[in-house]
Amino acid sequence: MAAIRFRTVRDAHGTAAMDDLTLLLAAILAFSLFFSALASSFVARSTADRGERLQEGADALLAAVIRDPRWTEGAGRLVAERLDGTTEEDLAGLAANHPFRVTVWDLATDDRWTFESDRGTGDWRTALTSGNVLSDRVDPARITATVWE
């Protein structure tokens, strides 16, 4: 049986190709890391910005609702009789064209006043605070404002 003998052959072009391959692999790895970080950073930032804008919208709507003289007597003091006569259209201007829902919950009587535009489909944020509902007495109340995209 004839012995098989191997002989090492080093080709100059082959060696150069291997060197280039090393560089290429390092570049691919580095650029992958770089661009994935760039993309995730962009997505995180834009998501946070959108959420922040929505939260600001909900906070602004809540602040406007608890101060609007059409149904309040001072900040956070909502008059039950005036809430009865309030409609969604009265609040639409305060929501800056966003779909919204505002709920005033009298915690003593469990009466609730809900004002709602067409429900949004996207992301949403809620702002909530304490207040009072005024009738022949002053009841504790929870006021909630939700804004959709």
Place this chain on the structure above:
Amino acid sequence: MKGERGFEALADGVLLFLVLLVATGVILATGRPPASDPRSSGVRYADDTRLALFRTTTDGLFYRFGGEIVLIPNGTTVEDVLRLEVHLLARDHRGYDFTATDARILGIAAKLLRPGWDLAILGGPGANRDLLHLPAEQVVPANHYASTWDYPSLDGGPGTTRLAVAVWLSPPR
């Protein structure tokens, strides 16, 4: 054996990798959205809760003094009841019993609070002395949001009455 060009290419690759690694770190560090400050919204919520609680009117409240029941007029606000309580406790800390009234006020406060939040009502004749601490066993954590108001003394004296509402996320964040 690796040629001179091969080492150069490897060094270039490593250098490129390091530069892009640093750039990636910078992007991740600066690209993270700034955390919103929960402090201002917490303080605002404490203010709103104190105002809503203190403005609430009550019916059927009373306190005991020396075995007698003293009725508090219907329609008295929680604020006035608490001012009276602090005023009387400052005069005679052990003689007055506001247990039933305190329970009613805490019931109103508990309804007002957002789910996941806790509350304590504090009050006293001076800045550093709490005669009133509701609920009595409630420990106020260090990172709470407080809303405080000072009132003139009910008997027209020189001192003031301080009432505060402290709220915090439970468990605290």
